[in-house]
Amino acid sequence: MDGAERYAQAGDVVLIQAGDPHDVVEVYETLRGFFVQTGHPAGGRAGHLHRDPADAGGHPVPARPVPADFPSRVG
Structure with missing residues (x-):
């Protein structure tokens, strides 16, 4: 989001x-x-949007071990 990856x-x-x-x-x-999905702007449409129509086909999402820098919960 916002051009950055987040955990x-x-x-x-x-x-x-x-x-x-x-x-x-x-x-x-x-x-x-x-x-x-709620509160669409006037003229907006429901559903997942893609910048490039080729992205609508999906992509692999690998399952990986938890990385060392993964933030831990406190409290």
């Missing part, structure tokens, strides 16, 4: 506004999620 882990909420590019590039544990 997300169990309990995190990732909020992405309509039209903001985003992706999942690696997973380190079972990934479960849900999405809600």
Whole structure:
């Protein structure tokens, strides 16, 4: 998001506004999620958007071991 990679882990909420590019590039544990689409701007459309139509075909997302710099939860 915002041109940078970010870690997300169990309990995190990732909020992405309509039209903001985003992706999942690696997973380190079972990934479960849900999405809600609401409040579309006038003329907006529901569904996942892609900058390049070729991206709509998807891509592999490798499962990898947890990296050493993965942030740990405190508290």
